[in-house]
Amino acid sequence: MAVCAVIPAWADDLALCLDNHVDACTRLIDSGNFDQRNRANLFVNRGVAYRVKGDVDQAIADYSEAIRLDPRNAIAFVDRGAAHELKGEYDQAIADCSEALRINPASADAFLNRGLAYLDKGEDNEAIADDSEAIRLNPGYATAFLYRGQAHRAKGEFDQAIADYSEAIRLEPRNAKAYISRGAAHALKGDNQEIADYSEAIRIDPASAAAFYDRGLAHAAKGAFDQAIADYSEAIRINPMFANAFYDRGAASEKKGDIAAALIDYQSYQRLAPNDPNASAAIARVKQKL
Secondary structure: OOOOOOOOOOHHHHHHHHOOOHHHHHHHHHOOOOOHHHHHHHHHHHHHHHHHHOOHHHHHHHHHHHHHHOOOOHHHHHHHHHHHHHOOOHHHHHHHHHHHHHHOOOOHHHHHHHHHHHHHHOOHHHHHHHHHHHHHHOOOOHHHHHHHHHHHHHOOOHHHHHHHHHHHHHHOOOOHHHHHHHHHHHHHHOOOOHHHHHHHHHHHOOOOHHHHHHHHHHHHHOOOHHHHHHHHHHHHHHOOOOHHHHHHHHHHHHHHOOHHHHHHHHHHHHHHOOOOHHHHHHHHHHHHHO
């Protein structure tokens, strides 16, 4: 006689919750089918779902509720720290990740997120130390190599940055951000290898406005203004609110002698960045050339 497994009625909701569906997580939280510790995990999952949707404040509220229900839930502290980092609340992010490490000293994610908060706070040595510890705990952690590369680059240590970005690429060959970052390090080092990296990033992710913009900067630095304008234009097509792309396309047009096009772009930049005095200065300058 065959025995049929009994599938809980909430199984579908659990799958949806783990796939970042807020409503499914809410139904599970309200169902009464889970003990306190598992309800805490559900709040963590719903927090992740809110963060994916861009509702960082609600994510923080859910992570906080998870911590109230289970004060030793290290993942809740890590995720709340990451949410604080997204809001620019770096000290809170560092405090949460430090608490996660007190609970679980082997959490590579806690070191990674605390390192990112240190990096964004401008504390590059602390960032490098945390990223290195994340790598020690998880030698295949491509994001840790990427972030450590960012910290080395911020310190002007371009060779170390390039080495870390290269390792991130080796681990994740389709990591467009790593190619963009390595390209930026090559540009700062002045070794003329940046355009190849930006082009590879574009091949991997043709919708990367940042890759087109950075390649435009590289072309402009070499005096290749037509190529620069083409790349800035593509960045703007992808992201019509990309203020710097308008400014730099205007600068390239001005250097080419296309003053009318430069004026239009500087005016667009001013609308997007009204508090930048460079906009009014550029507009006044090109108007004198008309």
